Amino acid sequence: MDYLISVATIAGIYIIMALSFYMVFMTGQISLGQAGFMAIGAYVSAICSVKWGIPYVPAVLIGGIFSGIVGLVLGLPALRIKGIYLLLLTLGFGEIVRVVAINLKYTGAAEGFPGIPYQKHTLLYAYGMVVILIIFFSRLRRSRMGRAFQAVGSDEDAAEIIGVNIISAKLLAFSVGAFMAGVGGGIFAHYQEYVEPLMFDVMHAIEFLVFAIFGGIQIFWGPIFGALVLTFVPEFLRVIQEWRMELYGALLIVMMIVRPQGVIGLDTVQTLNRLFRNGLGKGGAESPQAM
């Protein structure tokens, strides 16, 4: 049971991370820096707790806000570049954060930062945050800014011509995504009681990207689903021991061939909506902007 709870807790934190990737991705920006933002949130919140005795919730929030500010600063140079180049820029950023953490004596350098107060209700806090993010994203979907983000993601030039300020849209998305990752990092740090630079290397950033792409990036349910499944599946596969990572890899390959848009697409949501409505006996008539 304890084991299951710990997997579920990590899955919750990963959902936050996958959503932070999705937030940035909405505007067409691909970030491999989310592990870096997670590290910033983790370290800053740990400093708040350990060195200054700030309580859990504000400490985690401060970590998130700090990360969001760094995101805003990194978002500026990121505005000018796209695609694979942005990938490299954000990857470089993640590495810089890690190297700084390795050399920073104040937070224990490479040996890590121990003695972070343990939050025994991490499961609740993590999923509380997930619920908040679900509310955020579903409101965003039916809002002026949400549509603008999606428009920028699908055709930046057209979005600007029809009246979207693409610079502020991209910066905002980048910064809010960094905030989410920072909060995820803070929750993570207070669950592990200890952070070290290795926990936030690029492999993890790639993992968050995989969660999102696997689950689907047309709608926010995709990254949630992806993070849940891809965290639990390898755990359940432990019975087949060394074959489990092969199976995990095969699962990814098959998925990308069969359903490149990810497990959860817009069509999935529309179908579920229709089923749900028919089930309630209201039948055909769709409300505008079915979610």
Place this chain on the structure above:
Amino acid sequence: MILEIRDVVKYFNGFSALSDVGMDIEEKKIHALIGPNGAGKTTLFNLISGMYDVTRGEIRFKGARIDGVKPYLRTKLGIGRTFQIVRLFGFMTVLENVMLGSHCKTKAGLLKTFFRFSIREPQEEKATRENAMRWLEFVGLPHQANEIASNLPHADQRLVEIARALALEPDLLLLDEPASGMNPKETEELNSVISKINQMGKTVFLIEHNMELVMGISHVISVLNFGGKIAEGTPAEIQGNSEVIEAYLGKR
């Protein structure tokens, strides 16, 4: 004059796409821009909407210079446009696409979107949606509101793009080859939509190759060839202009 184009020059890496083009677009008229492929018509549209910057010259909208102004701010001033190749946002519904049209006339930011206690649709969102729905009805596509935009037939996508531009309530509407890829019946519908837009008091500036459409609805026609304006006048004047005929058909 709602739009004044003065001595506009545009170079692309030393290649001259437009040379000293001047044009006045009168308010509440339908003004057509025609000319052979590569004459610089779309380039001129892109200069007006801000996709490119002019190399030299001036563009004035309602008397104020707009060359150098950021594209989204020009849109906010009241210049709507459609594209030669349809550029709807594919993964979004038709209604969402049209709602985006009034983006720069509305305000709600991220914080306001998230921090509200009521689960009811915010006032502004409701107004935006109703406005978009009105324009979808205007172009005759209210039944397609919840369809994913990229699933629509080509002609309907063109109409959605017009609805999106209209949702801004622009004073000047730029239409880049609205009839391309449409069959005669669809062109007929488009014709009536453009006339209705004009009757509402909006200025329409359009690029079009379909001469029947152009000659039928335009008040004024300008002709571009090799980046320069070679003629301007009423449809009757243009039809009889020997230079225009030569540009299209070659020397007799």
